[in-house]
Amino acid sequence: MSKVITIASRESVLAMWQANFVKSRLESLYPDYTIQILGMTTKGDQILDRTLSKVGGKGLFVKELETALADGKADLAVHSLKDVPMELPDGFDLAAVCERANPNDAFVSNKYANLFDLPEKAIVGTSSLRREAQLRARFPHLDIRPLRGNVQTRLRKLDDGEYDAIILAAAGLERLGLADRIRSQILPEDSLPAAGQGALGIEIATHRDDMREILAPLNHALTADCTTAERSLARVLGGSCQVPLAAYATLAEDDILSLRGLVARPDGSSVLIAQASAPRRYAEQLGRAVAKLLEDDGAKELIAEVLAGQ
Secondary structure, three states: OOOEEEEEEEOOHHHHHHHHHHHHHHHHHOOOOEEEEEEEOOHHHHOOOOOHHHHOOHHHHOHHHHHHHHOOOOOEEEEEHHHOOOOOOOOEEEEEEOOOOOOOEEEEOOOOOOHHHOOOOOEEEEOOHHHHHHHHHHOOOOEEEEOOOOHHHHHHHHHOOOOOEEEEEHHHHHHOOOHHHOOEEEOOOOOOOOOOOOOEEEEEEOOOHHHHHHHHHHOOHHHHHHHHHHHHHHHHOOOOOOOOEEEEEEEEEOOEEEEEEEEEOOOOOOEEEEEEEEEHHHHHHHHHHHHHHHHHOOHHHHHHHHHHOO
């Protein structure tokens, strides 16, 4: 087997940080190996004038990287797990999920300390229907507008006065050394995170058992169990960028996971929330159970209406 491992990554500053983080971990584990990064531009990086829900969703950020895996140009791909589609194409697997960083959303503003300080008609930017729906439900007086681009582009738009505040993932800002831009963190009680938020997922071609073994030490068991539950819920409900959907699991007590899920209309006029707990070994089943609770409350009908209206 070759002693060179190639990591496929998007070329944004944050994606390269994530790839270099995994590179560093592998170098410390396998000093005899040469670890290199293959930077790539994805369709999701190129289309910036429309929201993800209008141009194809999360898969736009991973397809080119998966092609590199299939062609043998790369051995693994590093993703923000929240950007990974709930159903991977045939021939690809998640080999490891790294320990989760901060799962919260972050409130960023040059004028205001938190969401509650924002005046009527204040302009708030977000790239996420999930965040938009929860903001509209809690703060109907705000003017929520789309915000695309990498972290630096979004911050520049805020600094240029296009927005009064923007909402970003706290983990991304912290990883880039920009934690000082966070005016306040938005706790899950106020904005439930996306499935997998704060965690890194490492994808490989299914047949690469050699890479599966190499990557095993990078897998964080608790994070993997929590995100398995979250992604299971989202998968049952057809999780995509077209529908506001959130899922967040935590360790409630010894080996017991608590999972909270949310489905909403983009305008925040209807928000469904459900919660349940189960032993960690039943993470996949827990996700399905909370999805069923949401379906019993009308989630399927709500999702169908949202999709029909797009």
